[in-house]
Amino acid sequence: MNLQLHSETHDLSGKVKITGSKSESNRLLILQALQPLLTIDNISNSDDTVVLKDALKSQESIIDIHHAGTAMRFLTAYYAVQPGKTVHLTGSGRMRQRPISPLVDALRTLGAKIEYEENEGFPPLKIEGQKISKQEVQIDAHISSQYISALMLVGSSFPNGLKIHLNGKVTSLPYLKMTAQILKKVGVETIFEDTYIQVQSSRIEAKNIAVESDWSSASYFYSLAALSASAEIELSTYHKSSLQGDSSLVSIYKQLGVNTTFKDNSILLIKKETTTLNELRLDLNSSPDLAQTIVVTCFGLGIACHITGLHTLKIKETDRLLALENELTKLGATISVTNDSLSLAPSSQIHKNIAIKTYEDHRMAMAFAPLALKVPIVIKNAEVVSKSFPDFWRNLEDFKIYHKILP
Numbered sequence: 216m217n218l219q220l221h222s223e224t225h226d227l228s229g230k231v232k233i234t235g236s237k238s239e240s241n242r243l244l245i246l247q248a249l250q251p252l253l254t255i256d257n258i259s260n261s262d263d264t265v266v267l268k269d270a271l272k273s274q275e276s277i278i279d280i281h282h283a284g285t286a287m288r289f290l291t292a293y294y295a296v297q298p299g300k301t302v303h304l305t306g307s308g309r310m311r312q313r314p315i316s317p318l319v320d321a322l323r324t325l326g327a328k329i330e331y332e333e334n335e336g337f338p339p340l341k342i343e344g345q346k347i348s349k350q351e352v353q354i355d356a357h358i359s360s361q362y363i364s365a366l367m368l369v370g371s372s373f374p375n376g377l378k379i380h381l382n383g384k385v386t387s388l389p390y391l392k393m394t395a396q397i398l399k400k401v402g403v404e405t406i407f408e409d410t411y412i413q414v415q416s417s418r419i420e421a422k423n424i425a426v427e428s429d430w431s432s433a434s435y436f437y438s439l440a441a442l443s444a445s446a447e448i449e450l451s452t453y454h455k456s457s458l459q460g461d462s463s464l465v466s467i468y469k470q471l472g473v474n475t476t477f478k479d480n481s482i483l484l485i486k487k488e489t490t491t492l493n494e495l496r497l498d499l500n501s502s503p504d505l506a507q508t509i510v511v512t513c514f515g516l517g518i519a520c521h522i523t524g525l526h527t528l529k530i531k532e533t534d535r536l537l538a539l540e541n542e543l544t545k546l547g548a549t550i551s552v553t554n555d556s557l558s559l560a561p562s563s564q565i566h567k568n569i570a571i572k573t574y575e576d577h578r579m580a581m582a583f584a585p586l587a588l589k590v591p592i593v594i595k596n597a598e599v600v601s602k603s604f605p606d607f608w609r610n611l612e613d614f615k616i617y618h619k620i621l622p
């Protein structure tokens with residue numbers, strides 16, 4: 216489905232209730248599988264969460280998690296420690312190119328039985344669940360934090376807990392802090408040091424946990440606000456003390472002219488004046504999922520940006536650095552990328568009616584959509600948004616950004 220987007224106003228006002236965080240939801244689903252009396256409110260309606268929920272209920276021996284990175288990594292650890300259960304865990308074509316060997320190596324040293332069914336180091340995997348008696352493991356921490364979160368989630372069910380030694384510079388650190396904080400909410404203590412994480416052995420408590428709405432999904436409304444003439448957008452449900460690192464949006468978009476106020480369980484995004492900033496410089500190692508949104512906002516505002524800390528972007532749903540370079544160049548940008556950084560020069564015009572390829576990446580579709588406030592634009596394969604935000608296109612209509620399905 217290719218969508219032609221156009222906007223009927225430059226002044227935005229409206230309210231959106233955004234679905235629960237997929238990161239929080241997917242951690243809680245694994246913990247719920249270990250403690251069925253745990254209940255979850257405001258769970259995400261994203262494909263990545265639905266696929267994990269279905270997998271955990273399934274009695275089939277082949278489990279296909281499609282594009283969901285967290286589901287792939289969390290289930291690898293979960294199935295590896297379920298004695299007597301054998302599964303074949305697979306995913307989309309892209310998932311079969313996303314590395315998993317740091318997690319498989321770590322689980323194997325703990326006594327897990329995991330085999331690669333096609334290419335060494337990549338899904339699909341055959342996992343024969345084992346009882347784990349070891350309590351210490353090493354892992355390379357700079358490729359994906361999801362491997363470490365996966366170990367943390369299952370570690371609490373080991374007889375002596377689990378000590379995870381972190382080798383190299385830790386990437387996407389707020390996601391590990393989120394895992395530790397969610398474990399704490401259900402009664403599992405962790406000791407978090409620079410070079411290791413100790414998860415104590417505990418019974419997960421039977422509790423009701425409410426998921427905060429997804430901050431990464433909120434980013435597209437921050438971008439809309441920044442690119443509007445004026446905006447007053449209310450998003451729910453959000454809290455000042457979030458578990459999600461992407462709540463860094465508040466300070467990042469302040470520099471881009473969007474002010475945030477917290478009231479009750481909502482945030483109010485206000486844009487009154489255009490930013491006077493000439494260049495945005497950021498290290499996004501802690502918030503990799505915001506990179507595409509922020510770069511496209513800067514392009515739309517005609518300001519330069521230089522972003523570092525982006526090495527994980529190359530192994531996400533697509534090579535996001537390359538995808539950004541290709542599509543922004545089509546719109547008229549001057550952009551250069553390395554393996555872990557991106558530089559965008561200021562530009563004064565945006566080409567109209569360009570068809571943006573989305574590379575099976577939900578964030579490519581959603582990051583480019585706000586440019587409809589500046590020029591008519593086409594988003595190809597727009598259905599990809601359901602990976603994290605199925606209601607996205609409907610929610611845009613509330614801000615008079617309409618779409619026409621192209622033949």
Ligand SMILES: O=C(O)C1=C[C@@H](OP(=O)(O)O)[C@@H](O)[C@H](O)C1
Pocket residue numbers: 237238239285358359360361364386387390503504527
């Ligand atoms: O743990 C999580 O929920 C996530 C961790 C991050 O991945 P990496 O640690 O691979 O950067 C992030 O990009 C992803 O969308 C969700």
Ligand SMILES: C=C(OP(=O)(O)O)C(=O)O
Pocket residue numbers: 282283284285286504531532578603
């Ligand atoms: C990288 C992402 O997801 P995952 O790694 O879980 O597939 C994302 O949602 O941007």
